[in-house]
Amino acid sequence: MDDSTGLSARSSRGRRALVIDDEIHLASMIAGYLRREGFDVDLAGDGQQALDKARAEHPDLVILDLGLPELDGVELCRELRTFSDCYVIMVTARAGEADKLRGLAAGADDYITKPFSPRELVARVEVMFRRPRSGRPVGDLVIGDLTIDRPRREVRLAGAPLELTPIEFDVLAALGARRDTVLTRRQILDIVWGESWVGDENLVDVHIGHLRRKLSDGPGNRRYLHTVRGVGFRIGE
Numbered sequence: 506m507d508d509s510t511g512l513s514a515r516s517s518r519g520r521r522a523l524v525i526d527d528e529i530h531l532a533s534m535i536a537g538y539l540r541r542e543g544f545d546v547d548l549a550g551d552g553q554q555a556l557d558k559a560r561a562e563h564p565d566l567v568i569l570d571l572g573l574p575e576l577d578g579v580e581l582c583r584e585l586r587t588f589s590d591c592y593v594i595m596v597t598a599r600a601g602e603a604d605k606l607r608g609l610a611a612g613a614d615d616y617i618t619k620p621f622s623p624r625e626l627v628a629r630v631e632v633m634f635r636r637p638r639s640g641r642p643v644g645d646l647v648i649g650d651l652t653i654d655r656p657r658r659e660v661r662l663a664g665a666p667l668e669l670t671p672i673e674f675d676v677l678a679a680l681g682a683r684r685d686t687v688l689t690r691r692q693i694l695d696i697v698w699g700e701s702w703v704g705d706e707n708l709v710d711v712h713i714g715h716l717r718r719k720l721s722d723g724p725g726n727r728r729y730l731h732t733v734r735g736v737g738f739r740i741g742e
Contacts, residue, residue: 555567593732
């Protein structure tokens, strides 16, 4: 059967899913929809149990709630990305843009906000399974010669490691998670410093300047970090 038929064709080759949510009713409902699409589905109610099952079962797909006991969903995603290149969809009641970007920066492929239609979730899964995985090292963001290794919090430029402060890394990873998308200063502050942070938004410019020096991203040779006047910053070749 041709891949264009979607999940059912792929599931015939033994697709596995792991649904991680401490709301048992919701997790069971999601699992039911995925099973109807032919997935073998495991459930986990907390972060540590989820990691143990992911290491043992090697799922092709993880549906991950952001607010989990034992281990936060973002931290769980970062840990998952150290050993798995499975598709990850974050499911959460948090609708803020900063939460979405944190999830994407941690390595999620998609993000859906509660309440949602299970049919919409399945449709998003189908779209993701039509996209081949990149084959790059798990958790890496690659922009030209720049590699951002999110699980290890390391950055390499043309293969050479760059020494960044924790804040510089977080700013770079936030931009890298939305490559070629302009983020405002306020969005970057919300992602890196938290939505409760109050202060001068030009603090972002200071760290962007430090990053540009370390990336040798000079005024006449902007290779990675670009200013969009009056809006904010983006990363891209």
